[in-house]
Amino acid sequence: MAAASADGRIEPGLYVAGWLRRGGRGTIPDQRTDARALAATVAADLAGVGSPRPGLELSASEVGFDGWRRIDMREQLGAAPGRTRAKLRTHEDLLAAARDTAMALPDADRAQGASAADGGGQPVTVLFGTESGGAELVADDLRTYLAGRADVEVRDLAETEPDQLDPARLHLIVCSTYGDGEAPTAARPFLASISRARPDLSELRYAVFGMGDQSYARTYSRGSELVDEALAACGARRIGEYGRHDAGGPMDAVESAHDWVDGVLAETEALLAGPRAQA
Numbered sequence: 001m002a003a004a005s006a007d008g009r010i011e012p013g014l015y016v017a018g019w020l021r022r023g024g025r026g027t028i029p030d031q032r033t034d035a036r037a038l039a040a041t042v043a044a045d046l047a048g049v050g051s052p053r054p055g056l057e058l059s060a061s062e063v064g065f066d067g068w069r070r071i072d073m074r075e076q077l078g079a080a081p082g083r084t085r086a087k088l089r090t091h092e093d094l095l096a097a098a099r100d101t102a103m104a105l106p107d108a109d110r111a112q113g114a115s116a117a118d119g120g121g122q123p124v125t126v127l128f129g130t131e132s133g134g135a136e137l138v139a140d141d142l143r144t145y146l147a148g149r150a151d152v153e154v155r156d157l158a159e160t161e162p163d164q165l166d167p168a169r170l171h172l173i174v175c176s177t178y179g180d181g182e183a184p185t186a187a188r189p190f191l192a193s194i195s196r197a198r199p200d201l202s203e204l205r206y207a208v209f210g211m212g213d214q215s216y217a218r219t220y221s222r223g224s225e226l227v228d229e230a231l232a233a234c235g236a237r238r239i240g241e242y243g244r245h246d247a248g249g250p251m252d253a254v255e256s257a258h259d260w261v262d263g264v265l266a267e268t269e270a271l272l273a274g275p276r277a278q279a
């Protein structure tokens with residue numbers, strides 16, 4: 001195959017993303033970020049091509065994009081505490097969920113992570129854990145990025161007690177890793193007090209953006225996982241994609257966090273819209 005250019009274009013109409021473009025490194029969130037960037041490139045190329053022809057009609061046994069979104073939403077709504085989804089396992093269950101038009105879907109552009117997603121209006125707390133300031137920069141940037149879409153407060157894990165976690169707010173955890181796969185020094189007292197106090201956090205929803213370096217192969221992003229595990233052990237429910245940023249990789253932390261948070265807010269919006277639509 002001809003070598004891809006840096007933006008994924010190989011020749012007119014032929015593109016490449018992910019490991020094929022960047023080499024065999026990166027986790028699923030990195031690939032998603034990469035795929036989104038490529039989708040924007042393809043959309044920009046198509047913008048000059050004129051109106052595309054309509055796609056094929058679906059047959060009765062096929063599921064369209066909205067059907068898959070309903071399956072996704074049903075799996076998330078069925079999640080047990082501490083889990084992100086309960087997989088539908090049979091073809092019949094998948095088809096039934098796909099055809100359940102009582103399940104309201106948020107606007108497609110929003111659900112695809114366009115910047116309009118506002119998490120259904122839920123207020124947001126960005127909790128950061130940092131050693132050298134990177135996670136705090138990302139957290140502060142998220143305050144600006146989300147301004148106008150959500151009521152946002154930013155807090156340092158170092159100054160947060162478990163009883164200050166408010167279930168009425170969506171919590172966005174942005175946390176780095178230090179030492180040998182540990183949380184940042186200042187965030188460790190929070191971890192110690194939450195595992196001592198074990199508060200009931202079953203109403204709390206949170207999402208995680210881990211910052212680390214893949215050259216620490218064994219402990220990549222482990223600090224954020226320790227916070228994730230501590231919250232899940234108290235019954236809190238993680239939503240959205242588990243974001244990860246590799247300090248040694250080509251992606252900018254702030255841009256990766258934007259992609260991540262757009263997806264999280266779109267999912268929050270869908271989760272809040274689901275029960276409202278079914279009520």
Ligand SMILES: Cc1cc2nc3c(=O)[nH]c(=O)nc-3n(C[C@H](O)[C@H](O)[C@H](O)COP(=O)(O)O)c2cc1C
Binds near residue numbers: 131132178213220
């Ligand atoms: C001494 C040291 C140890 C680190 N240990 C790890 C590690 O075990 N795993 C990991 O994924 N990243 C590790 N990192 C990378 C940092 O987590 C990464 O650079 C992160 O972006 C720093 O964010 P911060 O500035 O918010 O602390 C380490 C960095 C340093 C300097």
